[in-house]
Amino acid sequence: MTVGLQIAIDGPASAGKSTVAKLVAKQLHYTYCDTGAMYRALTLAAMQAKVDLHDEAAVLAILAKITISFKPGEPQQVFVNTQEVTQEVTQAIRQPDVTNNVSTIAALAGVRRQLVQHQQMIAKAGAIVMDGRDIGTAVLPQAAVKIFLVASVAERAQRRYAENIGKGINTPLAVLQEEIEVRDKKDSTRAISPLTQAKDAVLVDTTALSIEQVVARIIAITVEKQKDHK
Numbered sequence: 001m002t003v004g005l006q007i008a009i010d011g012p013a014s015a016g017k018s019t020v021a022k023l024v025a026k027q028l029h030y031t032y033c034d035t036g037a038m039y040r041a042l043t044l045a046a047m048q049a050k051v052d053l054h055d056e057a058a059v060l061a062i063l064a065k066i067t068i069s070f071k072p073g074e075p076q077q078v079f080v081n082t083q084e085v086t087q088e089v090t091q092a093i094r095q096p097d098v099t100n101n102v103s104t105i106a107a108l109a110g111v112r113r114q115l116v117q118h119q120q121m122i123a124k125a126g127a128i129v130m131d132g133r134d135i136g137t138a139v140l141p142q143a144a145v146k147i148f149l150v151a152s153v154a155e156r157a158q159r160r161y162a163e164n165i166g167k168g169i170n171t172p173l174a175v176l177q178e179e180i181e182v183r184d185k186k187d188s189t190r191a192i193s194p195l196t197q198a199k200d201a202v203l204v205d206t207t208a209l210s211i212e213q214v215v216a217r218i219i220a221i222t223v224e225k226q227k228d229h230k
Helices: 017-028 035-048 056-065 102-106 109-123 135-139 153-166 173-189 211-228
Strands: 006-010 031-034 068-071 077-080 128-132 145-150 202-205
Touching (some): 006 017, 006 135, 017 128, 017 211, 031 035, 031 109, 035 056, 035 068, 035 109, 056 109, 109 128, 109 135, 145 211, 153 173
Parallel strands (some): 006 128, 031 128
8 A cells, every 4th residue: 555645845936846746746646735825825915904014913813814725626726715816817826026025924933833733734644745945844844755946046037937927927037036036035044944955855956857857756756755654
């Protein structure tokens, strides 16, 4: 019998985490949980409520009033209360203003504490792929498979640019590169659960790899780990 493992995929913005995680989950018939979407959904709700994003009490008050839920499928949907925020025409939680503010929300200790507890409950049964920035270090420190994806800033900016153009968002490439550098600094230097590679995580540089090659590498690592858990 094949054992369903916990797979943690971490890395900086636009390293390919979500794309790869979805494909890995699909191939393994695992559940996929986009933890970043939780922080994005809360960021969107806080921005819509026009609260100070640095005010932890105000943001926690927003979190207490909303329900963030996932609906499995292809693609996965995310809801804030009854509002679907991923597959609408506007792709609300992927808009640049949310992208540029989500690190501020993610740095709030009380917010991370509550969302991490929620994520751990989702992952309890195993057979799950989670991607984010602190999955292997804080959310699922006991995960059997830990992957840390990286790519050059230039490559990540190019990917974000192509993704945005596909959505009708025309942000200059140079601006995207600067935004990614700023976000990297915020994520890696924050006091609470900073972006860092877990000691037992496998580093995968995706700069020169295709999506298929990255997925195949993670599947191979998982298959080997499954042998140890039979």
